[in-house]
Amino acid sequence: AVPAGTFPGFMTEGTLLYRRGEYGKALACFDNALKLRAGDKHCLVARSKCYLKLGDTENSLKDAEASLQNDKTFPKGLYQKAETLYTMGDFEFALVFYHRGYKLRPELQKFRLGIQKSQEAIVNCIGSPSSVKLENKEDLCFISRQAESKKANQKLQIKLTKDQKWTRKQEPVRNPKAERQLLGELYADKAYLEKLLKDEDLMKSSTKQGIKVADMVLGGIAYLDTRTEFWQQQKPIYARVRERKLRQQRWIRDKKRKPAEVARYIVKSMEDIDMLLTGESPEESCKKAEHVLKRIQGWSDEEVPNKNELIGNLHSCIGNAQLEMGQMEAALQSHKMDLEFARQNNLPDAISRALDNIGRVYARIGEFQQAIDTWEEKIPMAKSSLEKTWLFHEIGRCYLELNKAEEAQNYGEKSLQSADEEGDVEWQLHASVLVAQAQEKLKDYRSAIMSFEKALEKAKLVHNDAAQKAIIIALDDVSRSFIEDLKERELIGESKEQGESKEEGENKEQGESKEQGESKEQGESKEQGESKEQGESKEQGESKEEGENKEQGESKEQGESKEQGESKEQGESKEQGESKEQGESKEEGENKEQGENKENDSKEEESKTDKEETGDDEKQPYPAL
Structure with a gap:
């Protein structure tokens, strides 16, 4: 099956994983990349490196050779093949491919270092050529004799006695310091195994599987000796010292870049x-x-x-x-x-x-x-319109999160304007959606529907299916909200009309009751005025009657006492009566004025006064004429 992804994507991911030391995951990425682009030489070299790090030298060599199949002068393939051969211990073949790469790319330091370390490994294995001296005194049968002696030595090693198995073959004593440097952490394990060899009782014992402890200990020591020799060939002590010096020089050089x-x-x-x-x-x-x-x-x-x-x-x-x-x-x-x-x-x-x-x-x-x-x-x-578009959009989005819809709509419109100037359809879509959401929060549903429809057009232009689905759902929600808002407005309008008609009825009733009250007050005022006028007229009549009675009494008395002066007294009485009538008339006018100024007196007092005056009139007899 074709993996989901792209060739550059797998290559980049594999390279990153290789740098992080996750060689297994990197190998899987390069496998997927080769499925998409089979035979890519760069990918083959990368996979060969992963195999080499994982210890699979056979597959590493196959990929390195495959990278050179179509291009024999591919430098990376030559170097990877040489590295694989060197790791396998084929120092001579590795040296050959290091030389080939160096001839093609002499400026690359890695080929020079490869030649140097291969030559050092060969010298460590067979010795220096100058130390080998061939003598041709007889025929060349010594070569066959050397081969025969080598076979005899091998047979002798196979037929070792038990005592010889427990005693190690005498070898030249290595420098402990050099051996510690070569073995590193394994040096402590070797020292422990050598210590176990001194325990004869332990060496004579066997495990449950029937394996002798002595054989296991000797096998472990032999393995460590072999690794020591291999590491000494690959990177001898003097080479390490030289490398340390080179690192120091490089560090000093790096310091002064x-x-x-x-x-x-x-x-x-x-x-x-x-x-x-x-x-x-x-x-x-x-x-x-x-x-x-x-x-x-x-x-x-x-x-x-x-x-x-x-x-x-x-x-x-x-x-x-x-x-x-x-x-x-x-x-x-x-x-x-x-x-x-x-x-x-x-x-x-x-x-x-x-x-x-x-x-x-x-x-x-x-x-x-x-x-x-x-x-x-x-x-x-902000320098470009596109930068302003993004900036205004983000500010508007933050205002929308804070429920400040007016500010959000303002910045959304600015973002849309900048997007129109830039001609970026994608940002026109985002800005239109922002404006529509702000208008929806402001309950301007008609404008929100128009903005969402514009956004839907932009989403269709850029073939954004997810945006189209989301906008359609939002449009449905806004439309429902718009319909509900219209229904609420109709209900509010009807209730308002009912309230107005009710207020008009109440105002009309209040007006009628007010008119009735005013007419009633006017009637009461008129009655009060009439009763007051009657009282004043009655008081005037009573005063006049009293004056006339008094005059008649006086006249009678004068007639009885002085008949002669009757005419004179009558004239004086008449004058006195006239003046008294004038005074009473004046008092009556003043009383009338005071009564008119006291129009606000209560109805009860006036009626009481009228009643008292009426009672007095009834008690007094009607005067004689």
Whole structure:
């Protein structure tokens, strides 16, 4: 079955896994890559390396030879075949292929080193050619005799006695220091086995399977001796000393790097960091960035002229890797360090990059207002319409999360305008969706439906099936909400009309009751006025009657006492009566004016007064004329 993926993808993933030491997984990736592109020489070499690391020299050699099948001068294939042969112990054949590669690519250091280590391994195995002296005194039958003696020695070794098995063959004593360096951690195991040989009782015993302990111990020691010889041939002690010196020289040389070498190292390192991050290996990317950061911090400003800019860039890479790993607080601190370096060195592009990343982190942790503040600070630094489109869209999305629909709609429209200027259909789709969602929150359902329909058209243009399905579902929801809103408005309108008609009826009733009250008040006022006028008229009549009675009494008395002066007295009485009538008339006018000013007196007092006056009138007899 054809694996799901692409050839470059499998190659990149396999290379990353190989660098991380996961050779089994890397081998599986290269297998999938070869299924997609069979016979690719670069992939065959990569798989051969994995086989060699896993100890499968046979398959490693097959892949190396397959890479050279169509191109015999392929340098990587020649080198891989030579390395495989060297690992198998075929030093002579390895030397041949190292020489072939060196002739084709003499500038490559790895071929020169391969030639050197192959020659050293051959010398360690058979000795130096100068030490071999051939004498031709007789015929050349010594060659056959040498072969016969070799066979005899082999037979003697097979027919060893039991005593000879327990006693080791006498060999030249090795330098313990050199042997410790060659064996490394296994030196302690060899010393333990040699100590066991001294225990004769143990050596005579056997295991449950019938294997003698002495044979097992001797076999282990023989294996370690064989490995010691092999490692001595492959990398002798003097070669290790020389290699150590070369490392020291290289370290000193690296310390004093040339500007061109520094630039190449930095560019290569930054490419590796980006590749690891895009290849979904944020941990490796973070480690690589931290390692490069330490190295650059140790260099002088002369070696790295843009040192501060690079340090800020590396902090940004570390922050991005930490963000992918979910380490939000650490990512925020790294991006803030990037912003600090950028502001200290007045680097506008770096400031814009740092603000962008800080806003991303705030949005990921749910601090939407802080994300908005950070991104709004970046708006003047945006250079392209596409950058503004993305920036406005993210700010609008944050406002939407904060339930600030008006601001979200505003920034969504700005994003849509910038996307139209750029002619980017994908961002036109995103901006239209944002505007529609904001309008839906504002309950402007008609506009929201129109915006969703525009977004659906854009989704069809870019053939985004997932977006089309989501927009159709959103359109259905908005349409239902729109219908419900219309029904609610109709119900509200009907209730409002009923309320208005009820208010009109109440106002009409209030008006009628008010008119009735006013007419009643007018009637009462009129009655009060009439009763008051009657009382005043009655008082005037009573006063007049009293005056007339008094005059008549006086006249009678005067007639009885003085008949002669009757006419005179009558004239005086008449004058007095007139003046008294005038005074009474004046008092009556004043009383009338006071009664008119006291119109607001209560009805009960007036009626009581009328009643009392009426009673007085009834008690007094009608005066005689």
